[in-house]
Amino acid sequence: MHTNIEINHITKKYKNGVTALDDISFTVGSGVFGLLGHNGAGKTTLMKTLVTILPPSAGTIRICGYDTQKQGNEVRTRIGYLPQELAMYPSLSVFDFVNYMAELKGIRNKEAVREVLEQVEMLEYAKRKIRELSGGMKRRVGIAQAIIGYPQILVVDEPTAGLDPEERVRFRGLLSRYAREGRTVLLSTHIVEDVFQLCEELAVLRKGHLFYAGTSAALMKQVKGKVKILHLEDERQLIDLQKKSIVLSTTYDRHGIHARIMDENALFPQATSAMATLEDAYVYCMGGKIHA
Amino acid sequence: MRKMFSVIYYEYKMQMKRLATWGILLAATILSFLDNLPTARNLNRLEFLNEPAYFIYRVISLDSLVLLFGLMFLLAERFPLDSKTGMKSLFMTLAMQKWQYMLGKLLGGLLYTFSVLCIFLALCTTIYxxxxxxxxxxxxxxxxxxxxxxxxxxPVSLFVSFCSIALPGIMDIRLFYILAAVFWGANAAYVDSADANPFYLITSGDLVHLIWIHPEWSYLDKGSVLANGIFLMGSGLLFIGLLFLKPQFWRSE
Incomplete structure (x- = not known):
């Protein structure tokens, strides 16, 4: 598999002493690659060093063979970026905004703009002002400006946060289609379901450290056969349970508490086995047991 | 260069499409007519109102200050807004240089200010x-x-647009608003006289006396005219220079 992104020992320290990234290394090939982590894990900082907004304090990143620090312009012509927060220009129409971004990428072809708007299902709203769009539509316009010119690498930071289920499904379809034909989509998110649906490979960041990098299947294998559901009567039992085992999630109903746990040593024979999910693996990861 | 022209074009388009632009233009025009329209009352009040040159001089030196004050607010947010909305981060990921982005914003603002001021002057003159x-x-x-x-x-468009766009890129925009309000207020309060005007006046410095001068004060201090011109053009260019030199304004190249 061709490597499109190489991240080598990347560290990022801010002037206030905060280490946002600490010696991160992994590679990304074609397809959709997930970057998971809690808020503050360093995902956005890593995205920003990848797309050349922030210089790393140490280490190198190569995009399609080009060094982000020494060959910045070569990198920038090969990436499309959708930031986490992008308000765009409210007074411009959808067409004008995407055309503006296209021109700044050196694309002076209105047909290309129409084509990309059609792909994101926004062509019929081309004349509408950005301020008149819903959140999901704005996000689609954001993706349109990122994919115009069909860059080899697409970096999307939390693209589905705050979207309704229908928009999220639409977005996943968009990203999945884009990643065909050898392109790479780097998807940064804290929504595990998105990664599960789209990504064969992923990396997990925790407090600036790389906790895991590899396939979703291998990550899930770590928890396969060990996830169980235990019924509890009250909160006191839950507190006791948390001292003995990793609790992955809890749900409450009128019968009590259902705790989803990692029972690695079969301490709870009364618990019911459950099918392990990527979310279980991720939460377990955040508990600190899986190493990269 | 083409990317800079794209920034200029879209900056100009966005500003000209703002309702606030036309609202400020309308307000300034109405105020100007109340002050300068050649009605019997105004003709009685203003000795030289029957001279077109005087009318244009008065519109430029007094009434345009209102217009420019309003435009200053619309121009001041261009850089801070890009930072707040994430657009600046997006621009930095493109194969675009810092000077293309900055000059595009500044020249787009200059074109906008110049256009609106010309429209204002043309409207007033036509109705006069x-x-x-x-x-x-x-x-x-x-x-x-x-x-x-x-x-x-x-020169006034250059001064107002470059200062209004560049300074909020260097300092807190609230500080800029305070400084601008004080400066504009000082300009508005100044009363014309036979002496050479201070160089720091925006629209009522001695440059404007090249359009019309009071027949009893017909001597025009060339040094004062030059100083006023240098102040207007020079300040604008100085603030652009400061903005270009500001570290951490753009990604490190």
């Missing part, structure tokens, strides 16, 4: 010409109008 109860010829209006464009509208 149409409404005047005395005979005036078209050249009598056009000549001072063209003079005003070169000696006042152009």
């Amino acid at each position: 010409f149409a409404a005047a109860p005395f005979a005036i010829s078209l050249p009598e209006c056009i000549i001072p109008f063209v003079k005003a464009i070169f000696v006042s509208v152009l």
Whole structure:
């Protein structure tokens, strides 16, 4: 598999002493690659060093063979970026905004703009002002400006946060289609379901450290056969349970508490086995047991 | 260069499409008419109102200050807004240089200010010409109008646009608003006299006396005219220079 992104020992320290990234290394090939982590894990900082907004304090990143620090312009012509927060220009129409971004990428072809708007299902709203769009539509316009010119690498930071289920499904379809034909989509998110649906490979960041990098299947294998559901009567039992085992999630109903746990040593024979999910693996990861 | 022109074009388009632009233009025009329209009352109050050159001089030196104050607010947010909305981060990921982005914003703002000021002056002059109860010829209006464009509208547009766009990129925008309000207030409070005007006046410095000068104060201090011109053009360029030199404004190249 061709490597499109190489991240080598990347560290990022801010002037206030905060280490946002600490010696991160992994590679990304074609397809959709997930970057998971809690808020503050360093995902956005890593995205920003990848797309050349922030210089790393140490280490190198190569995009399609080009060094982000020494060959910045070569990198920038090969990436499309959708930031986490992008308000765009409210007074411009959808067409004008995407055309503006296209021109700044050196694309002076209105047909290309129409084509990309059609792909994101926004062509019929081309004349509408950005301020008149819903959140999901704005996000689609954001993706349109990122994919115009069909860059080899697409970096999307939390693209589905705050979207309704229908928009999220639409977005996943968009990203999945884009990643065909050898392109790479780097998807940064804290929504595990998105990664599960789209990504064969992923990396997990925790407090600036790389906790895991590899396939979703291998990550899930770590928890396969060990996830169980235990019924509890009250909160006191839950507190006791948390001292003995990793609790992955809890749900409450009128019968009590259902705790989803990692029972690695079969301490709870009364618990019911459950099918392990990527979310279980991720939460377990955040508990600190899986190493990269 | 083409990318810079794209920034200029879209900056200009966005600003010209704002309702606030036309609201400020309308308000300034109405105020100007109340002050300067050649009605009997105004003709009685203003000795030289029957001279087109005086009318244009007065519109530029007094009434345009209101317009420019309003435009200053619309221009000041261009860089801070890009930072707040994430657009600046997006621009930095493109194969675009810092100077293309900055100059595009500044020149787009200059074109916008110049256009609005020209429209304002043209509107006022046209209505003066149409409404005047005395005979005036078209050249009598056009000549001072063209003079005003070169000696006042152009340097003033440069000063107002470059300062309003560049300074909030260097300092907190709230501090900029306070400084601008104080400066504009000082300009508005200044009363014309026979002496050389201070160089720091925006629209009522001695440059504007090249359009019309009081017949009893016909001596024009060339040094003062030059100083006013240098202040207007030079300040704008100085603040651009400071902005270019500001570290951490753009990604490290």
